[in-house]
Amino acid sequence: MLTLVWTIQIITALLLIVLILMHSPKGDGIAGIGNAAQMFSSQKSAEKGLNKLTAIIAIIFTVCVFLLGFGIIK
Numbered sequence: 553m554l555t556l557v558w559t560i561q562i563i564t565a566l567l568l569i570v571l572i573l574m575h576s577p578k579g580d581g582i583a584g585i586g587n588a589a590q591m592f593s594s595q596k597s598a599e600k601g602l603n604k605l606t607a608i609i610a611i612i613f614t615v616c617v618f619l620l621g622f623g624i625i626k
Contacts, residue, residue, distance in 0.1 A: 557625050561616035564609050570605045575599075 576599065619625045 554620075554625050557616050557619055561620065564613040564616065567609050568606070568613060569618060571602065575606070576603060595607060
């Protein structure tokens with residue numbers, strides 16, 4: 553059981569790295585001065601799906617960290 557949780561944790565860690573790098577940058581840059589960046593800030597459905605998937609993987613990773621950190625799984 554311990555090996556399974558470690559494997560899940562490593563896989564979710566790698567997935568989190570990939571998913572976070574796939575997100576589009578949210579910085580306004582110089583367009584933030586005149587609030588011009590808000591004109592093109594609509595979130596597409598692919599981005600929403602990516603956000604949900606990233607949140608699910610992050611929750612799984614956090615659960616594995618707590619299980620391993622507090623020694624619940626031996």
